[in-house]
Amino acid sequence: MSNTSPSALASEFLRVLHRRIGPLPGEVTAVVAQLMQATSQGHVCLDLLPRDDAVELADQLLSSGICGRAGAFQPLILDLGRLYLARYWHYESQLAKQLGQLAGPPTTLDHAPARAVLDQLFTNNQQQPDWQKAAAAAALINRLTVISGGPGTGKTSTVVNILGALQALHDGQLIIQLAAPTGKAAARMAEAIRARKHQLPLPPAIIDTLPEQAQTIHRLLGPRPESIYFRHHAGNPLPCDVLVLDEASMIDLALMAKLVDALPAHSRLILLGDKDQLASVEAGAVFGDLCSLRALDQTTCDALAALAGVAVPPSAREAGPIGRSVMLLTHSYRFDGRSGIGELARLANQGEAVAAMALLQGNQFADIRWQEGNMAQLANRLETRIREGFGPFWQAVQTGQSAAVVMAAFNRFRLLAATREGEAGMHQLNRLSEQVLRGNQSPGWYHGRPVMITSNDYNLKLFNGDVGIALDSPQGLRVWFEAEGGLRSITPARLPPHDTAYCMTVHKSQGSEFDQIALVLPDAPLPVLTRNLIYTGITRAKQFAELWGIGASLRAAIEHAPTRTTGLADRLGAG
Numbered sequence: 247m248s249n250t251s252p253s254a255l256a257s258e259f260l261r262v263l264h265r266r267i268g269p270l271p272g273e274v275t276a277v278v279a280q281l282m283q284a285t286s287q288g289h290v291c292l293d294l295l296p297r298d299d300a301v302e303l304a305d306q307l308l309s310s311g312i313c314g315r316a317g318a319f320q321p322l323i324l325d326l327g328r329l330y331l332a333r334y335w336h337y338e339s340q341l342a343k344q345l346g347q348l349a350g351p352p353t354t355l356d357h358a359p360a361r362a363v364l365d366q367l368f369t370n371n372q373q374q375p376d377w378q379k380a381a382a383a384a385a386l387i388n389r390l391t392v393i394s395g396g397p398g399t400g401k402t403s404t405v406v407n408i409l410g411a412l413q414a415l416h417d418g419q420l421i422i423q424l425a426a427p428t429g430k431a432a433a434r435m436a437e438a439i440r441a442r443k444h445q446l447p448l449p450p451a452i453i454d455t456l457p458e459q460a461q462t463i464h465r466l467l468g469p470r471p472e473s474i475y476f477r478h479h480a481g482n483p484l485p486c487d488v489l490v491l492d493e494a495s496m497i498d499l500a501l502m503a504k505l506v507d508a509l510p511a512h513s514r515l516i517l518l519g520d521k522d523q524l525a526s527v528e529a530g531a532v533f534g535d536l537c538s539l540r541a542l543d544q545t546t547c548d549a550l551a552a553l554a555g556v557a558v559p560p561s562a563r564e565a566g567p568i569g570r571s572v573m574l575l576t577h578s579y580r581f582d583g584r585s586g587i588g589e590l591a592r593l594a595n596q597g598e599a600v601a602a603m604a605l606l607q608g609n610q611f612a613d614i615r616w617q618e619g620n621m622a623q624l625a626n627r628l629e630t631r632i633r634e635g636f637g638p639f640w641q642a643v644q645t646g647q648s649a650a651v652v653m654a655a656f657n658r659f660r661l662l663a664a665t666r667e668g669e670a671g672m673h674q675l676n677r678l679s680e681q682v683l684r685g686n687q688s689p690g691w692y693h694g695r696p697v698m699i700t701s702n703d704y705n706l707k708l709f710n711g712d713v714g715i716a717l718d719s720p721q722g723l724r725v726w727f728e729a730e731g732g733l734r735s736i737t738p739a740r741l742p743p744h745d746t747a748y749c750m751t752v753h754k755s756q757g758s759e760f761d762q763i764a765l766v767l768p769d770a771p772l773p774v775l776t777r778n779l780i781y782t783g784i785t786r787a788k789q790f791a792e793l794w795g796i797g798a799s800l801r802a803a804i805e806h807a808p809t810r811t812t813g814l815a816d817r818l819g820a821g
């Protein structure tokens with residue numbers, strides 16, 4: 247979202263319209279301001295249907311000279327009872343059309359070898375039904391596959407098997423591209439695939455064709471300087487037979503539309519993500535919208551049974567082409583029944599605020615902890631926790647360990663905040679961490695300073711969300727970043743915009759995991775405190791998750807589950 251406030255954007259937009267066509271009726275001006283406000287909060291459009299004055303308002307909009315029906319060349323579009331900025335209407339309708347085509351008729355598949363390779367790859371799943379194998383079968387049958395699952399449900403393992411199966415069935419000839427919204431998420435996916443592919447029971451010649459690199463979506467599409475357009479689009483499609491997108495819940499409408507537009511007509515698309523995580527920062531909720539359509543019909547269940555030998559039940563509701571492409575993985579291999587993190591995440595996700603609170607206060611799990619109090623009450627304890635949590639990292643920094651050792655130590659613990667500003671915000675917690683670790687030494691650059699990049703720099707190949715650590719060297723301070731297959735360093739002066747990174751917002755933590763996290767909640771129940779934020783924060787921890795704050799804030803957050811207004815599910819459901 248832009249840094250300009252929604253009201254400033256709305257006034258600017260209205261001023262331009264006013265200059266173009268003269269004064270607008272008061273109702274139209276008011277609804278445009280509401281639309282601007284809504285899009286700044288991540289909604290794609292404004293739903294007019296529930297309003298009492300929906301019919302009159304639609305008439306006023308359509309006769310105002312600034313709003314047209316679907317496809318009109320106007321700044322605003324009224325379609326399916328929703329009001330859109332033309333740009334978003336265009337992205338949404340184009341994406342719906344192209345996803346509809348992707349989800350169209352199944353591919354031609356030679357069943358016997360497909361069955362054989364699936365049996366070879368999925369041998370040891372104890373879960374019944376084996377949704378991983380069913381998801382893989384769906385990915386062999388369809389060109390669009392959407393796989394959603396929480397942490398440790400086997401999304402990555404399943405996709406490696408899928409890629410192995412596809413290459414085995416195509417003699418290793420497929421061009422596979424791997425991408426993710428952030429550099430960190432791309433690096434994690436590539437690392438997981440590198441680690442797993444050699445364990446596949448497939449001939450080495452096939453395994454060798456599985457990719458070892460993943461890139462950010464921006465880099466895949468080929469950014470053009472000073473332009474919102476990319477090098478790859480429908481007129482210049484990506485060289486790609488299979489595209490796998492990880493952390494797909496973070497991808498906003500505009501970027502997803504551009505990405506799908508750049509796919510060649512024959513290509514497969516596999517989206518991986520966790521539908522319960524926070525939606526994208528920019529407008530849209532594409533992954534969530536797709537998952538909301540999930541429904542398997544009898545024909546699909548029969549096809550999955552025939553191909554994978556997996557008996558999955560048909561859904562009670564009617565299944566459309568998209569719904570048949572959505573597979574949910576529900577069993578976490580990381581967080582089993584004995585895991586407090588898994589249980590807390592489940593309760594938060596289901597909106598069970600009271601039970602989640604009781605679980606945290608009950609101390610029955612060693613991997614979750616609740617630190618109750620307002621910021622003033624928590625200050626001393628938080629300082630102790632910071633000293634302890636970053637202890638191994640700071641020790642590694644001060645004893646002059648290598649960048650790799652320091653980086654690994656840093657990834658063991660992270661503070662998470664709901665907001666950037668405020669007493670429990672990211673900046674304040676970073677200041678506190680620096681004070682705890684360094685005393686009153688002057689701020690700025692220093693040996694051991696961790697930073698997170700906040701905007702993409704294509705020349706330096708540094709991307710929004712990349713984390714680096716400054717370390718002294720004979721040439722002065724260098725900031726070390728993880729890079730494909732190793733580490734690289736850059737002088738601080740060359741870095742694109744960045745923040746100190748002892749603490750990051752939950753939004754920015756998506757796509758990353760840490761051994762331990764401490765999520766600090768603000769005292770006031772702000773609108774950004776939502777169920778998805780709590781769930782996303784908790785599930786960044788692999789071993790230990792700790793929540794700090796007042797009970798009322800946590801309960802309010804778990805009960806607050808706002809949805810985004812978009813027309814995508816309706817368009818796709820109707821298709």
Ligand SMILES: Nc1ncnc2c1ncn2[C@@H]1O[C@H](COP(=O)(O)OP(=O)(O)OP(=O)(O)O)[C@@H](O)[C@H]1O
Pocket residue numbers: 370371372378395396397398399400401402403404438579580
């Ligand atoms: N069917 C299975 N049987 C046993 N272990 C499994 C199975 N599937 C996955 N695992 C194990 O569970 C762990 C998590 O799997 P994986 O990394 O594929 O999950 P994920 O959903 O991609 O997780 P995340 O994205 O949160 O890292 C791995 O150690 C993996 O080996």
